[in-house]
Amino acid sequence: MADNAFTPRVFSGIKPSGGLTLGNYLGAIKRWVNMQGPDFETVYCVVDLHAITVWQDPAELRHATREVAAGMLASGIDPEKSILFNQAQVPAHAELAWLFNCVARLGWMNRMTQFKEKAGKNAEKQSLGLYAYPSLMAADILLYHATHVPVGEDQKQHVELTRDIAQKFNHDYGVDFFPLTEPVIEGPGMRVMNLRDGSKKMSKSGESDMERINMTDDADTIAKKLRKARTDPEELPVSFDGLKNRPEAKNLVEIYAALADITPDSVLNEYGGEGWGKFKPALADLAVEKLAPISTEMKRLLDTPDEIDAILARGAEKAEAIANPILERTFDIMGFVRSRR
Numbered sequence: 001m002a003d004n005a006f007t008p009r010v011f012s013g014i015k016p017s018g019g020l021t022l023g024n025y026l027g028a029i030k031r032w033v034n035m036q037g038p039d040f041e042t043v044y045c046v047v048d049l050h051a052i053t054v055w056q057d058p059a060e061l062r063h064a065t066r067e068v069a070a071g072m073l074a075s076g077i078d079p080e081k082s083i084l085f086n087q088a089q090v091p092a093h094a095e096l097a098w099l100f101n102c103v104a105r106l107g108w109m110n111r112m113t114q115f116k117e118k119a120g121k122n123a124e125k126q127s128l129g130l131y132a133y134p135s136l137m138a139a140d141i142l143l144y145h146a147t148h149v150p151v152g153e154d155q156k157q158h159v160e161l162t163r164d165i166a167q168k169f170n171h172d173y174g175v176d177f178f179p180l181t182e183p184v185i186e187g188p189g190m191r192v193m194n195l196r197d198g199s200k201k202m203s204k205s206g207e208s209d210m211e212r213i214n215m216t217d218d219a220d221t222i223a224k225k226l227r228k229a230r231t232d233p234e235e236l237p238v239s240f241d242g243l244k245n246r247p248e249a250k251n252l253v254e255i256y257a258a259l260a261d262i263t264p265d266s267v268l269n270e271y272g273g274e275g276w277g278k279f280k281p282a283l284a285d286l287a288v289e290k291l292a293p294i295s296t297e298m299k300r301l302l303d304t305p306d307e308i309d310a311i312l313a314r315g316a317e318k319a320e321a322i323a324n325p326i327l328e329r330t331f332d333i334m335g336f337v338r339s340r341r
Helices: 022-035 058-075 092-101 106-110 113-125 128-142 153-173 219-227 247-260 264-271 276-302 305-334
Strands: 009-014 041-046 082-086 148-150 182-184
Touching: 009 022, 009 128, 022 041, 022 058, 022 148, 022 247, 022 276, 041 058, 041 305, 058 082, 058 276, 058 305, 082 305, 092 128, 092 305, 106 128, 113 128, 113 153, 128 153, 153 182, 219 276, 247 264, 247 276, 264 276, 276 305
Parallel strands: 009 041, 009 148, 041 082, 148 182
Antiparallel strands: none
16 A cells, blocks of 8 residues: 555544643644545544543543543534544554554653653653553554644654654555654644643643633633733733743733634734733633633533433444454554454
């Protein structure tokens, strides 16, 4: 199979650990919605197997899985246009991950910065899964022969590992079977920062709820958080360069740009020279307009979990129709006897 024979296909996923935030929406889900269409087949996944690299309460994991799915659906992921499922319902993910554990090199895994960041000084006490999960991430992507993965800058290293694994597999077995997946990193608002400290990424696990916009927040809460977001005493500059060394101001301008689908410079063409008393209410109104309908639909879906489960089940069947033949061919290439088909 030659490189140019690969179907243009997007794969990406979100881990169900804690609630969804504005960062998840602008950094991932909104982009996924926009990628639905004729240019790509789109496969989107709640990556629940990744969540258990640290211990999860079973009831909370079930709820978080449904909440992520509800957020994706409410934001515009259409199960008629995209494949939407949760990872644990497609066993091929775990099977291919083991095969890739035997392709990936220890030195590659040791270079993964996210393990070092998450493990900190207690690396010896962490699960093997936390160390090896980039191999599972590679399996998630290559199980669908995904050609493109929309990611934030902090995940680019994992796509590079995916390419290394694909290249080594193809070289070792003399095939051109797995594509060299391309990361897609573009657009404003890709790294949404903390509303109280612009030097930190917006996080589900921050100490104060005022640090983030939750995708389940209602209109009043969204407006309140943005009106109270930390800023600085200076007025807005007339160009984006003027936001250098002003992290809180830069963050709010980028949030506005991403919500409005315009560039940060376009935002400043309208608000440059204005004070926060004009800009923050405008940002709050825009955010309520874009986000409140999503939180309302999320609530409806979460009140009807059977509807979410049915969509995930149908998505898993569609996912397996792509994944299982690719897994079987991988086993064949590697020399396994598979006589029970």
